[in-house]
Amino acid sequence: MTTRGGRWGRGQTRRGDTGDESAGPVLRAVGLSRVYGQGVSTVVAVDGVDLDIPVGQTLAVTGPSGCGKSTLLQLLGGLDRPDEGEVWLGGQRIDLLGERALARLRRRAVGFVHQDFHLMDELTAAENVELPALLAGDSPRTARRRAAALLDRVGLADRGRHLPSQLSGGQRQRVAVARALVNEPLVVLADEPTGNLDTAATHDVLRLFADLRATGQTLVLVTHDERVAATADRVVSLRDGASAEDIPLAAGGSQLGALLGWEE
Numbered sequence: 717m718t719t720r721g722g723r724w725g726r727g728q729t730r731r732g733d734t735g736d737e738s739a740g741p742v743l744r745a746v747g748l749s750r751v752y753g754q755g756v757s758t759v760v761a762v763d764g765v766d767l768d769i770p771v772g773q774t775l776a777v778t779g780p781s782g783c784g785k786s787t788l789l790q791l792l793g794g795l796d797r798p799d800e801g802e803v804w805l806g807g808q809r810i811d812l813l814g815e816r817a818l819a820r821l822r823r824r825a826v827g828f829v830h831q832d833f834h835l836m837d838e839l840t841a842a843e844n845v846e847l848p849a850l851l852a853g854d855s856p857r858t859a860r861r862r863a864a865a866l867l868d869r870v871g872l873a874d875r876g877r878h879l880p881s882q883l884s885g886g887q888r889q890r891v892a893v894a895r896a897l898v899n900e901p902l903v904v905l906a907d908e909p910t911g912n913l914d915t916a917a918t919h920d921v922l923r924l925f926a927d928l929r930a931t932g933q934t935l936v937l938v939t940h941d942e943r944v945a946a947t948a949d950r951v952v953s954l955r956d957g958a959s960a961e962d963i964p965l966a967a968g969g970s971q972l973g974a975l976l977g978w979e980e
């Protein structure tokens with residue numbers, strides 16, 4: 717994948733760009749806590765999480781329903797703010813940024829993939845992918861070119877003019893992955909990206925993530941599915957908002973082959 721010169725400052729490059737592993741973690745949480753509600757209805761959704769995510773790592777976040785996975789992902793991506801602690805992205809502390817600066821940084825540095833795709837129904841697949849590039853300041857021509865290349869990369873070169881309603885769930889999620897990549901984010905954050913997909917579509921999306929991993933893209937993946945988690949480099953399990961286990965998987969993405977071979 718080509719890179720855009722000047723988009724990132726010193727210490728903010730991706731592994732795929734420079735091969736430089738000395739820049740420190742691309743994403744870092746320090747003592748992160750998020751509390752919802754007050755009084756008797758208080759819920760501590762995230763409770764003192766420390767996390768360093770190196771450039772190029774695929775991290776799976778797992779744990780039982782309600783343990784705080786989605787809240788943690790939103791905090792890491794600057795969609796929500798912690799009550800305590802710090803979030804660092806690309807060497808910059810983001811939890812203290814003002815709304816506009818945070819929105820700008822999020823647009824460029826974070827690619828989100830959601831369980832239910834979050835595509836705009838009235839826009840074509842290509843327009844959905846172009847939109848974040850246009851919002852980040854690219855010319856229409858550049859945005860179109862980038863969207864076409866990404867749709868090709870996710871195997872949907874011939875579906876650019878289709879509306880989301882004319883695509884299968886797996887195809888919609890591949891459009892969503894293309895959209896997440898269009899601004900060459902520092903991190904891709906995916907919340908149950910295979911949660912609404914059948915087995916074949918799940919495999920398509922996992923293959924896509926394996927391809928991203930091979931290019932050095934940093935990826936954080938929230939998943940209930942242990943087999944999906946097994947395709948990561950590392951698994952962090954949450955219990956009641958806190959990190960209960962942090963396991964490096966020596967085999968990492970090589971589990972993908974086993975998973976696909978087993979299921980197919």
Ligand SMILES: Nc1ncnc2c1ncn2[C@@H]1O[C@H](COP(=O)(O)OP(=O)(O)OP(=O)(O)O)[C@@H](O)[C@H]1O
Pocket residue numbers: 752753759760761779780781782783784785786787788
């Ligand atoms: N906006 C909110 N207001 C109040 N409580 C919330 C809110 N969002 C989440 N919570 C609570 O915070 C806790 C963590 O929720 P979160 O969605 O992060 O968990 P999760 O692990 O992603 O769950 P699931 O796997 O079911 O999606 C839960 O107890 C949830 O009820």
